Amino acid sequence: MNRLKLPAWLTGLANRGGNAMAAPVLIVLLLAMMILPLPAFLLDVFFSFNIALSVIVLLTALYTVKPLDFMAFPAILLVSTMLRLSLNVASTRVVLSEGHTGGAAAGKVIEAFGHFLIGGNYTVGLVVFVILTIINFTVVTKGAGRIAEVGARFALDAMPGKQMAIDADLNAGLIGEKDARRRRSEVAQEAEFYGAMDGASKYVRGDAVAGIMVTVINVIGGLIVGMVQHDMAFGDAIKNYTLLAIGDGLVAQIPSLIISVAAGMVVSRVASDQDIGGQLVTQLFAKPEVLYITGAILGGMGLIPGMPNLVFLLLGSALLGAGYLVEKRAKGKPAQEAAAAEAAAASAAATPPEQEEAGWQDIMPVDTLGLEVGYRLIPLVDKTQGGELLKRIKGIRKKFAQEVGFLAPPVHIRDNLELRPSSYRITLKGVEVGVGEAINGSYLAINPGMASGTLPGTPTTDPAFGLPATWIDANLRDEAQSMGYTVVDASTVVATHLNHLITTHASELLGRMEVQALLDHLAKETPKLVEDLVPKLVSLSTLQKVLQNLLAEGVHIRDMRTIIETLSEHAPQIQDANDLTSLVRIALGRAIVQQLFPGTNELSVMTLDNRLERLLMQAMSAGGDGTGIEPGLADTIAQQAGVAAQQQEAMGLTPVLLVPGPLRTLLSRFLRRALPQLKVLSHSEIPETKTIRVTSLVGAQM
Structure with missing residues (x-):
């Protein structure tokens, strides 16, 4: 049996799914609604869909955590505006052609808005329509457009600083190439989003103006059509056509107002890890003092004669009760934690541990790499408190191994109460090699040499490279980036300093255990090459000394195959580690020059x-x-x-x-x-x- 063979383009669309057809079909429908007459039932369907679409957009905006989660919003603004304008054209055709038959001529939705919402009074409806249009045009849409314009300007100004911060994190090993590409894409998308929102807000403003004009045209045109073509009395004509025109205008303006509110919420919110509802609850009702004072003020107003006493007293009592519950909940958690700590301390005091004799187990080995932090920096290394320093240190070790050629020892982190609260210390084999300060919750704005202007904050120097810097508040981050500063958080400051010191002291980190592990790893691919060199031609200590000499001068040892082949060639005649290092450097000359002069x-x-x-x-x-x-x-x-x-x-x-x-x-x-x-x-x-x-x-x- 022969099967029907579909054209290639139709097969491609079927394979891609219905999403590929959604946008073309929608645009064709919008254009068809402007040209083809629609029955009243279809008008009801499309008007109901328009209202549902506006509510969906509003709720999506409320549950959006950051603006880029709703990148399609500018396009949705355009489509929804075109939908409302198409419905206005279609309804105008029906109102003018069938308006003489009564209020249901343009469908049940327009009739409901004309009678139920405004009580059948066209004067009241006209006033309500004008008020809604003014609110949408001069307040919501104008404010959202201004915020989007300012946001687009700041996003564009801050792009160079954000790109430099991403490059700094990538060079420090805090992020990988994949994360860097994603963050660069987000920076570009953020600027494009605010720019698109600035332009898309003009659609909504134009829609408001078009709504007023369409309503006026419907009223005037309806009077002419009703009185001239259908011989209606002036009172009947103005009643029928005005109610239909105002109902039509309200059906379009209410969804427009809802979407305008959604646009204002998307562009006016400050980015955080919470949606707008979570921010309102946690920030507006978080302080019991505010609830107490507000409840007392409302209660006092409820005692004034002539006021709606019951309403004010009920609302004031509710706020006082809410304040009491918030305060009780805030005090309960620390009290429980303190009680648990006291119980544990009492138990320990009641049964003191028996002192044991000193033993070899009391001798603790010295950590090769150590990081000691003050108590205010503990959240940076605590995963339960959202600390990212541990993850960044893992990234540093991985990037160091990929670039330098061996795995650095793990970093042992501990808190040190002898340090200042915001200070940290980096140790190498128990000896301090670096010290710095990082203010948790603030950002370090580093001047790379081309920043313009000064910033309010605490002047300091970058602990890794000694560049002039300033500790600033989080709300000044975008401003600092737009001025050319490289802005990093406290975790990045510590991680960058640690990465710089690990690279500087790479030769001291390469011990015999690391050299042996490096040989074992290399022996999996070229066992004969390693077996012929160590210990037949050179000892493990000599190989370690050669590798340390290379690292001391900043030469990477990733190309271990070339290093071992060179040593195998010259070791029978030369045993001095310094002479062998010189010969290895000649063999690695191309890599050394490329490392110092890349791309030239x-x-x-x-x-x-x-x-x-x-x-x-x-x-x-x-x-x-x-x-x-x-x-x-x-x-x-x-x-x-x-x-x-x-x-x-x-x-x-x-x-x-x-x-x-x-x-x-x-x-x-x-x-x-x-x-x-x-x-x-x-x-x-x-x-x-x-x-x-x-x-x-x-x-x-x-």
């Missing part, structure tokens, strides 16, 4: 003056390890190298000193302490495909 073939570097180079080569020959350098010469080299490095950074370039191979280790070790940002490369580490541009000479002024 021209390397802007500093070099040594020829005379200084000869002096250092002579010192190397005399002292073997460079100890023969005179102190005065060493100070001069450090000063001139520091000036040249600052010039490189001012031009936006990475400060790199290019020297002959025999001098690289000496100068790198010598300058590392004074100029940690300066990287020293040898000529043999530069790939042949790269071109070199010398920007300055160190020692030219000697």
Whole structure:
């Protein structure tokens, strides 16, 4: 049996589902309603659907947590406006053609609004219609449009700062590439949403004006049609057509007002984790003092003669009772917690633990990485209180392992009452390597060097990089971002500082256990390569020393295969860890250069003056390890190298000193302490495909 074969485009639409057909069908229906005559029954259906749609939109807006949850709202505004205008055209056709037959000529809905809601009095209906139109046009729609306009302006101004904050979180390892793309998309969508809302509000304002004009046209046109074509008396004509026109206008204006209120709620709310109903309940009725005072005022008004005493007294009593319940609930929870704590303390005091002799178990190992926080920062590391620092630390360790090449030890977190309440301390093997302050609930606005203006708050410096910064309130976050500041919360401040210190001290974090774990991981893919190197050619300690030398100079060890192959090649003749490090650096030259100069073939570097180079080569020959350098010469080299490095950074370039191979280790070790940002490369580490541009000479002024 042959099957009916559908066209390809129809099959595609069927596969995509009914959603693909919804928008085209709706637009075609709206256009058809303006052109084709509709019977009264269909008008009732569409008017009822219009009212239901407006209520759905309002409730959806009330239960929306953030504006981007209702991104389709601007399009819905356009569609609902076109629906009301189409219904106005269709109903006008029916009113003018059938209005002489009575109030039910345009359907039951218009008749109900004309008789039941306004009592059949067209004067009252006209006043109500005008009031609703004024409220919609001059109050709700105008206010929502202004808020959307300001929101779009601030969203656009804050986009660069938000993008920089996302890039900072991505570089610090606090978020992944997927989260960064999602957050960038949200930033762009937020600006587009407010811009679309600013434009869509003009539809509603135009709809209000069109509603007034359509009503006036229906009244005047109805009088002409009724009196000229149907020979109706003036009183009968104005009664029939005015009631129908006003009923038609109210049927359109009430849904328009509802949707305008929904638009105002969406654009005027402040983003939080609660919907609007939750915000109203938790914020408006959260303080018992407010309920007490309001109840007392209403009760006092209820005692005034001539007032509606019963209403005021009942409402005042209800508010006083609500205030008492709120206060009782607020006091009950701390009292229960305090009673439980006292009971536990009493139980512990009644049965004191028996003192035991000291043992080896009392000796606690020193944590490789530790984070100690003051008591005000405990919520940052407590999952039950919404703390995100633990998750961010996991992200830091994962990003560090992916970029550097080994897994950093876990970070042990504890509270320390000896610290100031908002302070924290980062320790390495029990020794403090970093300290800072983070104010929970506030934001740190960091000036990256191009921020404009000052912010009210507590001036400070960024603990990770020493940039000038200010602790600001949460409500100033958008303003600070629009001024060019990089704004981060307290968790991000601590996480960024920790990430910077872990990267700086990577060589100290690579112990023998980490090296052995790294070899075991590599042996799963290339077991023979690892087996031939350790311990046949080099010891585990020598391999550890080579890897630590690389990490101390900021070289990543992800390419362990190249490192092991180089060591396997040269280890039979050379056993000195420093010499082996130099050979490994040459093998990793392409990766080292790419790390320092990403995306460019021209390397802007500093070099040594020829005379200084000869002096250092002579010192190397005399002292073997460079100890023969005179102190005065060493100070001069450090000063001139520091000036040249600052010039490189001012031009936006990475400060790199290019020297002959025999001098690289000496100068790198010598300058590392004074100029940690300066990287020293040898000529043999530069790939042949790269071109070199010398920007300055160190020692030219000697």
